[in-house]
Amino acid sequence: MSCDAEIAEILRRSGHRLTPQRLSIVRALRHGGRHMSAAEIAEEVHREHPFVDLSTVYRTLDVLKRMRLVTSTDMGSGDVLFEWAPEAPHHHLICSSCGNVAEIGHAYFEELERRLLADFGFEADVHHFAVFGVCRECRMSEPGDANEA
Amino acid sequence: MSCDAEIAEILRRSGHRLTPQRLSIVRALRHGGRHMSAAEIAEEVHREHPFVDLSTVYRTLDVLKRMRLVTSTDMGSGDVLFEWAPEAPHHHLICSSCGNVAEIGHAYFEELERRLLADFGFEADVHHFAVFGVCRECRMSEPGDANEA
């Protein structure tokens, strides 16, 4: 697989060492094609390499994040979720009521990005946003209430 | 202070009990006028009531959040920061490089909000956003680099 060769190349060029653990972690993320917690990644990695420690997973993810190969997002699940950095950035609408997660493209954030740069010189790192709210279905089913228990 | 009376009223109406601990926690947040961690709130509360437990602070914040009187935001400090829900929602630009936090108005998010509602029927709960990125100053001082250690 040229996947592996590509990663090997990138790691080496950045002065990092290529280890089977790192390759396996990268593979888990790339082939997983979804958000994964460190624990989930470890679980996947363990199929090939049962002795890889969680701390190694965290340390590797840290390296990959710094290299911008991986994004991390707190989606409110209590742990942080990681994802192989997609070519096309995308974002998520998370329903606070039913927990459903929808994916939306980056276009929705471009205007914001532009204005933040123009007005403040702030280069927003809007690679992977989690927007909480209430989805259409939940809005329909719930009355226009106010206070809860 | 009518502050307290107001809170008392709100709590009572929602079926919650009014306790000195809760009043004190609310007061700390309202008068603090800034983001505070649970520990900071507890510290403040302890000036009046030295025996209020951290767990009580967390439980109370939970109640207040459900009543939409308090917002919570993960601003990357490792703990969650709470703030008395402002009348005018606002947001923050957090520089990943120097850590500086700037405040911006809600206007920047209105277009996004509108489009999410129109396109997906999703009612975004964009009360208190934390946008990470690089501020003007840091962009100026750093070269247009790519990879780091």
Next chain:
DNA sequence: GTTGGTGCAAATGATTTGCAAAAGG
């Protein structure tokens, strides 16, 4: 060989929970 990377075990630190006692309405 060096240096960086790993596994293991133990620490950290925010947040949560069980429970009996105390207080609100």
Next chain:
DNA sequence: CCTTTTGCAAATCATTTGCACCAAC
């Protein structure tokens, strides 16, 4: 009174760290 709330202590649980050993380069 009856139920909610509290303080205390202990448990959770994701993430981090110290350290001796091992493996890339």
